[in-house]
Amino acid sequence: MQEDDGDLYTGYAPGVADAAVTDSQQPTAQNAFSGRPGSGMASRSGMPGTGTLVGGEDGRPMTSNKGSGYKSAPKTASRRGAAGGFDPLGGSGPTGPALPTSGPLQKRSESGPEEMCRDTERKVNTLLEESTQCARDGDLGMALEKAKEAGKKERLLVKQREQHGLQDSQNIDLTYAVCFNLAVMYQKNALYAEALQTYTHVIRNKQFGHAGRLRVNMGNCYFEQRRYPNAIKMYRMALDQVPSTAKEVRFRIMRNIGHAFAKLGQYQDALHSYDAVMEACPDHATGFNLVVCCYALGDREKMRQAFTQLLSVPAPFETDDSGETDVELDTPMHSDDLHDEMRRQKILAHRLTISAARLIAPSIFPSTGTDPGYEKGYDWCAEQIKSAGMSQLGAEVxxxxxxxxxxxxxxxxxxxxxKKFEKKELALRTRVATNLSFLHFLEGNVDEAQKYADTAVDYDRYNANALVNQGNCAYARADFAAARNAYLEAVGVEADCAEAIYNLGLAHGKLGDWQAALHAFSKLNRLVPKSVETLYQVAACYDALGQFRQALKWLDVLATMVPHDPGILAFMGSIHSKTGDEGRALHYYSEAHRTFPVNMDVISWLGAYHVKNEVYEKAIPYFDLASRIQPSEVKWQLMVASCYRRVGNYALSMNKYRDIHKHHPHNVECLRYLVHLCTDLGLKEEVHEYVVKLRKAERLAAEVAAAPADGPGAGEFMPAGWSEDRGGGAGLSDFAMTAPPAAEPPSPFQAPHKEQRLASGAGEPAPGGGGGGDEWGNEVLGDDLLPGFD
Incomplete structure (x- = not known):
């Protein structure tokens, strides 16, 4: 770098006379002496003046406050000569640059080997920073690529220094950082073999003094691969490398050893590791793990001791010198990183404490006769928590x-x-009202459920659980519009409330808005992609919208998640039947019947299919099974008898009709078939007997038909993909979550095909009925399933 010419000169200025000079002879250069001003003329030896004559007879005593030989140049004068150089001789000497024969100082060359190595080193550092930044942003793939590129640049740097003989300037720390970062990125990308190989390379390098501690990372790789014995080995080797002064690090490694033993099911060894940590460096996570190990061993006394140790862990709160809490962590005004971290620690500590209490409470005391031990266990845990100064957590227990x-x-x-919580603080009253609403809803007491749901909403308008319970009560009263509004409000309060979104889709379905229902279920599928109920409802919505191909697509996905489910198979069969693919419909219905042989909808479809194709021998077993499942339904027995007659087995057909008449003497259809058969067989006496009974039965049937009918018709049905309300429903509480309300997904044992219902109604003409009457009569399974007969 070019220096100032005046700064190049130091020490005594050559060519200056010994004698003092007058002010008129003062040179223009600066005083080159290092002595303090005002001390008189300096001698050649550099000694300060004493006020006496020095170097001549004409010397005068020191009377000036300035140096006797020199003074500063005027401010207007230049410190440089004509050529721009520094001139200590006042223009009497040569002028120009410091080295007159060579010109100005040259800048250092940027193409030199040392400068090239420094430039490469800067690039390696830049790549390291970019790699860590990508890892922090979640782009692990790019972070690994940057780490690999940094490794290549670092190896190139080593070769450059070796070629130019600069091995002494080798940066060992940079090499360590590059290798370590590469191993970490391999580990983050789940490339454990490459990560272990890189860690091993670093550990074997004797230049890295503290590389042995990386065995902890190797143990973590083995742990993530579920190779727990190898992980324990690495943790113990790392423990030997850590000095005894680093207590916190040692106990963290011991905690990892405990985790590995717990994964292996060796709870006694894990308990010893956790015990050692809790005695020297306790924390809530280790305390909870200790409780779990004691629970797994079934030792009631140790469970109580471990829970007491967990409660003795200091709370993660900020405190002042007096030990008092400095700030309230729950207040929203504190939003800096430190308070956020403290708040997370507090939430974690509370969650672990409650989880430990709920885990061990039913087991720490044995049940004796009428005294269930779990009540005593919960009381003991609540008392211990309250005695530790955490009354709010005691209420949670x-x-x-x-x-x-x-x-x-x-x-x-x-x-x-x-009800003990009804007079406590507001937050507890809100949760209690929500749970009581859920409880009464389960019991079918909708009025009480509505009362407590309204109370919970009054306490907290933004309680999504209470709003869901309100919607459930409206749904149970068949007020689907009000239910929909309540669910929409719950979703507005908590956008990811799965129960509200699911119930909203059901409410839209009840209101016939299938497109809105599909939108709700599709949103829920994005939130909970593995929910089989949601997948089924999406398929049901597509079925109701007539988009059968999309419905089959979703059902195929669902069938891979829940194989051999009879409801799904029946649903797929019904859609194929709608599209006219009878072969696939027969396959899926047959599979559904094989899996669950008592589904009446599937049985009726299979029987009707074989009748339609005039394969009566195969239809008989299905109708016979239906008659045994529903013995009070005479239609199934009539179908069996008719099938026997169709195949020409009149004897079995006659016996079946007689058996039906014995159990149902006033059945008009049975008597008609008996008259018809007896006439064909020439049984005149029996013909007369059955004709008399037939006329009597017809008069009775006419009287019944003239009477007003009560209740809804038997032929009512739900839209495709939806089942009737089956009670039970979904209230939502803080601790208990159940299925959605009354309108649940179609039962896996109920085919959702609306055309599979059984037609009913005495006196209806047979489909395509010809002369002489058709023996199928009123037992048809739907006009589109059974053909007409002569």
Missing amino acids: EMAKAIAHLERRDFESAVSEL
Whole structure:
């Protein structure tokens, strides 16, 4: 770099006379002496002046406050000579640059070997930073590519320095950083073999003094590969490399050893590792794992001790010098990173404490006769938590006790426990009202469920669970518009509330808005892609919209997730039947019948299919099975008898009709068939007997037909893909989540094809009925399934 010419000169200036000079003879250059001003004229030896004459008889005493020989040049004068160089001799010496024969100083060459190596090193550092930045942003693929490129550049840097003899300037730390970053990126991309190979290369390099600690990372790779014995080996080798002064690191490694033992099912060894950590460096995660190990071993006493140890772990709150909490972590005004981290730690600690209490409470005390041990266990856990100064968590455990009553179907005790919270703080009252609404809804008491749901909404208008329960109550009363509005409000409060979105789709389906229902279920499928109920409802919506190809596409996906499900197979058969593909429909219906042989819709379709194709021998077993499943339905027995007659087995047909008449003496259809058969067989006496009974039965049937009918017709049915309300429903609580309300997905044992219903109604003409009457009469399974007969 070019320096200032004046800065190149230091020390004593040559060519200056020994004698003092007057002010008129003062040179224009700066004083070159390093002595302090005002000390008189300096001698050649550099000693300060003392006020006496120096170097001559004419010397004068020191009377000036300036140097006796020199003074600063005027401000207007230039410090440089004519040629621009520094002139300490006042123009009497040569002028020009510092080296008159060579010109100005040259800049250092940028193409030199050392500068090239530095440039390559800067590129390696840049690639390292870019790799870590990509990893932080979640782009792991690009992070790995950058790490590989940094490795290549670093190896090129090593070769360059070796070629130019610059091995002494080799940057070992940079080599370590590049190799370590590459191994980490391999690990993040689940390339464990490459990561282990890279870690091994680093550890074997003797130049890296602390590389042995990377065995922890190797243990993590083995752990993620579920090679737990190898992971334990690496953790123990890393433990030997860590000095005893690094206690926190040592105990973290011991915690990892405990995790590996727990994965292997060696809970006793895991317990020893966790015990050691809890004694020296306790934390909530290790305390919870210790409780789990004690629970797995079934040791009640150790479970209580471990839970007490968990409660003794200091809470992760910010405290001042007096030990008091400095700030309230729940307040939204604190939003910096530190408070966010403290808030996360607090939530994690509370969640682990509650989970541990709910885990061990049913087991820490044995049941004795009428005294269930789980009640005592919950009470003990709640008492321990409250004594530790966490009253809010104690209330959570008491609420968990009420949920435990619900799981054991002890509804009275559950209601009693929940009502204890009605006079406590608002947050607890809201949750209690939500749970009570859910409980009453399960019991079928819609009015009480509505009451508590309204109470929960009054306490907290933005409680999505309470709004779902409100919608469930409206749905149970068949007020589908109100239910839809409640579900929409719940989704507005909590956009990812799966229960609200699912129930919203059901409500849209009940209102006939299949496009809106499809939109709701499609959104839920994106949130919960592996929900079989949602996939089924999407297919049902496409079926209702007439988009059968899309419906089959979704059902194919569903069939891979739930193979051999009879409801799905029957649904696929019904869609193929609608599209006219009878072969595929027969295949799916046959598979559904093989899986679940008592589905009446499937049985009726199979029987009707074989009748349609005049294969009566194959239809008989299906109708006979239907008659045994529904013995009170005479139509199935009539179909069996008619099939026997169609195949020419009149004896079995006659016996079957007689048996039907014995159990159903007033059945008009049976008597008609008996008269017809007896006439064909020449049984005149029996013909007269059955004719008399037939006329009597017809008069009785006419009287019944003249009477007003009560209730809805038997032929009502649901739209395709939907089943009738089957009760039970889905309230939503903070601890118990159930299925959606009354209108659930179609039962897997109920075919959703509306044309599979059984036609009914006495006195209707047979389809295509010709002269003499058709023996199929009123037992038809639908005009589009059975052909007409003569």
